[in-house]
Amino acid sequence: MSYISKKELQQSACEILKNLDCENLKPKDRMQIPLQEMPSQDPAIRRNNMEEVAIGYTPEQAKVEALRCLQCKNAPCMKGCPVNIDIPKFIQEIAEEKYQDSIDTIKVSSLLPAVCGRVCPQETQCQLYCTLGKALKDVEQSVSIGRLERFVADRDAQNATDVPIEIKPETGKKVAIIGSGPAGITVAADVRREGHEVTVFEAFHKPGGVLMYGIPEFRLPKEIVQREITQLKKMGVKIETNFVVGRTLTLPQLLDEEGFDAAFIGSGAGLPTFMNIEGENLVGVFSANEYLTRSNLMRAFEEKAATPIARSKKVAILGGGNVAMDAARTAVRLGADEVYLIYRRSEAEMPARIEEVEHAKEEGVIFHVLENVKRILGNDDGMVTGVECLRYELGEPDDSGRRRPIAIENSEFVIELDTVIVAIGNKSNPLIPHTTEGLEINKWGNIVADEDGKTSLDKVYAGGDIVLGAATVILAMGEGRKAAAAINEMLVD
Amino acid sequence: MNKIIEKKQLSDDVFQMCIEAPLIARSRKAGQFILLQIDTDFGERIPLTIANGDAEAGTITIVFQSVGATTHKLSDKNVGDYIENVLGPLGQPTHVKDVDWVVCVGGGIGVAPMYPIAKAFKESGAKLTVIMGARNKDLLILEEDMKAIADELIVCTDDGSYGRKCLVTEPLKECCQREQQPDEVVAIGPPIMMKFCSLTTKECEVPTTVSLNTIMIDGTGMCGGCRVTVGGETKFVCVDGPEFDGHKVDFDNMMKRLGAYKKQEQVNHDKYHDHECKAEKQADELVAKQGDK
Numbered sequence: 125m126s127y128i129s130k131k132e133l134q135q136s137a138c139e140i141l142k143n144l145d146c147e148n149l150k151p152k153d154r155m156q157i158p159l160q161e162m163p164s165q166d167p168a169i170r171r172n173n174m175e176e177v178a179i180g181y182t183p184e185q186a187k188v189e190a191l192r193c194l195q196c197k198n199a200p201c202m203k204g205c206p207v208n209i210d211i212p213k214f215i216q217e218i219a220e221e222k223y224q225d226s227i228d229t230i231k232v233s234s235l236l237p238a239v240c241g242r243v244c245p246q247e248t249q250c251q252l253y254c255t256l257g258k259a260l261k262d263v264e265q266s267v268s269i270g271r272l273e274r275f276v277a278d279r280d281a282q283n284a285t286d287v288p289i290e291i292k293p294e295t296g297k298k299v300a301i302i303g304s305g306p307a308g309i310t311v312a313a314d315v316r317r318e319g320h321e322v323t324v325f326e327a328f329h330k331p332g333g334v335l336m337y338g339i340p341e342f343r344l345p346k347e348i349v350q351r352e353i354t355q356l357k358k359m360g361v362k363i364e365t366n367f368v369v370g371r372t373l374t375l376p377q378l379l380d381e382e383g384f385d386a387a388f389i390g391s392g393a394g395l396p397t398f399m400n401i402e403g404e405n406l407v408g409v410f411s412a413n414e415y416l417t418r419s420n421l422m423r424a425f426e427e428k429a430a431t432p433i434a435r436s437k438k439v440a441i442l443g444g445g446n447v448a449m450d451a452a453r454t455a456v457r458l459g460a461d462e463v464y465l466i467y468r469r470s471e472a473e474m475p476a477r478i479e480e481v482e483h484a485k486e487e488g489v490i491f492h493v494l495e496n497v498k499r500i501l502g503n504d505d506g507m508v509t510g511v512e513c514l515r516y517e518l519g520e521p522d523d524s525g526r527r528r529p530i531a532i533e534n535s536e537f538v539i540e541l542d543t544v545i546v547a548i549g550n551k552s553n554p555l556i557p558h559t560t561e562g563l564e565i566n567k568w569g570n571i572v573a574d575e576d577g578k579t580s581l582d583k584v585y586a587g588g589d590i591v592l593g594a595a596t597v598i599l600a601m602g603e604g605r606k607a608a609a610a611i612n613e614m615l616v617d
Numbered sequence: 618m619n620k621i622i623e624k625k626q627l628s629d630d631v632f633q634m635c636i637e638a639p640l641i642a643r644s645r646k647a648g649q650f651i652l653l654q655i656d657t658d659f660g661e662r663i664p665l666t667i668a669n670g671d672a673e674a675g676t677i678t679i680v681f682q683s684v685g686a687t688t689h690k691l692s693d694k695n696v697g698d699y700i701e702n703v704l705g706p707l708g709q710p711t712h713v714k715d716v717d718w719v720v721c722v723g724g725g726i727g728v729a730p731m732y733p734i735a736k737a738f739k740e741s742g743a744k745l746t747v748i749m750g751a752r753n754k755d756l757l758i759l760e761e762d763m764k765a766i767a768d769e770l771i772v773c774t775d776d777g778s779y780g781r782k783c784l785v786t787e788p789l790k791e792c793c794q795r796e797q798q799p800d801e802v803v804a805i806g807p808p809i810m811m812k813f814c815s816l817t818t819k820e821c822e823v824p825t826t827v828s829l830n831t832i833m834i835d836g837t838g839m840c841g842g843c844r845v846t847v848g849g850e851t852k853f854v855c856v857d858g859p860e861f862d863g864h865k866v867d868f869d870n871m872m873k874r875l876g877a878y879k880k881q882e883q884v885n886h887d888k889y890h891d892h893e894c895k896a897e898k899q900a901d902e903l904v905a906k907q908g909d910k
């Protein structure tokens with residue numbers, strides 16, 4: 125797809141609106157309305173800045189896109205939404221330009237629409253089930269539900285009046301939330317609304333979890349995350365940064381000595397996996413977590429920052445998920461000449477969102493699929509000089525249903541590099557389970573929780589990546605909602 | 618926000634600070650460390666070992682050498698000033714083994730983190746020998762404190778300006794060669810010193826613990842920047858350490874990793890203070906000198 129500027133997209137949307145009889149659209153008419161592309165920064169320019177790539181729909185584009193929705197009675201899209209947003213309703217309200225109603229509809233189910241509208245993998249959720257996509261035989265032709273969600277959320281933020289959120293009378297009950305990622309933020313808001321005293325404990329110096337340290341500015345501006353945090357503070361939620369539960373104080377200490385009546389663990393999946401191959405501890409090999417944290421949280425891309433980051437020339441990222449795309453696109457922006465993405469399976473199997481894959485390609489990331497690194501090569505100074513790769517082919521489907529990659533014998537070849545970034549997944553941090561007797565974990569180290577987020581311990585709930593393994597923002601939020609409801613119920617009794 | 622309660626200059630470029638951190642003071646144990654960041658928006662997070670703590674007063678003591686931009690900035694702070702972020706206590710506490718005789722070796726600024734460990738061993742009933750070394754007399758720190766707890770104190774300087782003229786490995790070797798060997802050696806100091814201490818004790822088969830101070834960001838296992846190779850396996854200093862079996866640590870790899878950002882750090886430091894960075898040069902000289910041995 126070649127680049128189309130915002131101006132051209134806007135013109136074409138206005139043109140369409142002029143020729144539409146909006147009041148009398150039949151399904152057949154709706155199906156003929158062309159999909160509205162997301163306006164974005166020119167790839168040639170955005171390669172050199174950290175600003176957000178996707179600019180957001182204009183009101184005209186939003187209206188045109190909203191008019192594509194067939195308003196299906198059975199709303200299959202909702203089944204794909206982990207938090208059950210009333211999708212046809214909020215889209216209809218956009219079509220009618222009732223933006224306040226629309227955002228209110230979303231907020232019944234979702235607490236973080238400006239975030240989710242940007243980072244949810246809609247093509248495997250709501251948009252996968254969309255009737256329009258099915259009818260047009262192309263999931264990419266589904267209604268752009270995420271872009272519409274983002275549109276109303278951003279509009280809402282721009283026009284935000286300072287109406288305080290209603291908080292019920294103080295109950296005197298205290299709830300501890302561990303971790304300030306999407307799971308923690310959700311529980312904090314929902315529990316605080318019921319009048320309980322809420323303290324969020326966060327290990328880092330800035331709250332927000334992966335939204336702050338992992339997902340880059342060019343995909344999710346930090347200002348949006350901070351808006352959510354400010355909102356929590358306005359509601360009276362206390363946020364204790366620089367507090368590692370399990371070290372500063374343990375969870376049992378919070379409950380027994382500090383008088384908390386309940387706790388929610390939303391500590392995420394922050395333990396990077398390495399491949400255990402030769403050369404992995406050479407200078408110039410980083411986990412994606414380290415690389416992204418330096419750039420995002422520590423702001424190493426800015427002149428003023430004291431934290432250094434590798435200014436690489438030739439970089440390889442190992443992996444095919446969102447984390448890999450984020451690291452690759454960050455390397456581009458930090459000035460690398462060549463950025464390779466090396467992935468064992470084919471592009472169809474990549475877990476990253478399609479949009480991120482496309483953006484990465486537009487920005488010049490070179491994809492090496494069906495290849496894998498066998499060992500990392502270094503020089504006498506212990507610095508990376510390259511990787512030795514093997515080529516792969518796809519065999520029979522494995523347990524996950526994806527075709528198993530099989531190494532092709534004697535297919536070794538070398539790519540010269542100065543930096544390798546490992547982005548092959550994250551596991552759960554064992555710190556809290558290790559310091560909390562009786563807290564049950566499964567064989568992957570994730571905390572075991574029931575449908576309500578209740579763990580094996582009384583008064584202790586958990587949700588998000590620490591329970592699911594590395595998952596998504598929306599699932600973390602959805603689990604948070606359920607756990608908050610259970611905590612609120614428990615505290616009433 | 619953590620207030621600076623006390624500040625002392627221990628030598629030319631070594632400072633001791635007592636800072637307010639009630640919860641850390643309450644929870645910390647010997648061997649653990651903190652991550653400190655002077656300012657939230659653009660500051661760097663650096664690990665520093667907790668040299669002492671007072672749970673009742675709610676304070677902890679740190680000792681640091683002004684070598685990079687951040688430590689330099691820190692040394693310019695005064696009593697009453699604030700440090701924006703202090704996180705801890707991190708890492709595994711020292712495993713104070715039940716032994717008859719322990720030898721604690723502290724080099725340069727490493728004497729500071731050695732102090733609470735030596736004290737813990739002493740309190741457990743072990744006979745305590747302390748070997749402390751520095752390049753010259755002016756750089757020796759905490760001698761009085763060590764004297765107060767050690768059964769035997771051996772002080773050495775590289776230039777002979779005080780105590781014995783030798784590197785710490787010399788008296789360490791002598792200890793290991795006594796009729797009754799030490800049961801345990803703990804060595805904390807520059808990586809090169811810990812490397813040679815470990816080589817010395819390996820020959821005599823005396824168990825040796827070293828405390829590593831690597832580059833790290835989060836201190837909770839999230840970034841892996843601190844990873845080291847120990848006995849052929851990758852370990853994270855922040856959660857698996859900071860103390861490891863000195864006989865198994867790949868010091869050469871660790872030293873290379875420590876130098877990963879040297880160029881950029883130098884630029885930052887120069888930016889902060891443009892006069893010549895004496896400390897680092899001196900440290901390099903020490904490394905070179907000990908490396909020769």
Ligand SMILES: Cc1cc2nc3c(=O)[nH]c(=O)nc-3n(C[C@H](O)[C@H](O)[C@H](O)COP(=O)(O)OP(=O)(O)OC[C@H]3O[C@@H](n4cnc5c(N)ncnc54)[C@H](O)[C@@H]3O)c2cc1C
Nearest residue numbers: 303305306307327333334338369391392588589595596597
């Ligand atoms: C680079 C990257 C890109 C991603 N892209 C997407 C995407 O496009 N779309 C999507 O849906 N998902 C994406 N994800 C996944 C998504 O971010 C996570 O699923 C989600 O953030 C999980 O939320 P959480 O609240 O469970 O935990 P987290 O967001 O991980 O937050 C946990 C917080 O707890 C803190 N913490 C941990 N241990 C302790 C402790 N002991 N004491 C105190 N605090 C503690 C951590 O510092 C952290 O701030 C991405 C993840 C990464 C890393």
Ligand code: SF4
Nearest residue numbers: 193194196201254255
């Ligand atoms: S499935 Fe698609 S077309 Fe049908 S209501 Fe949902 S968004 Fe609209």
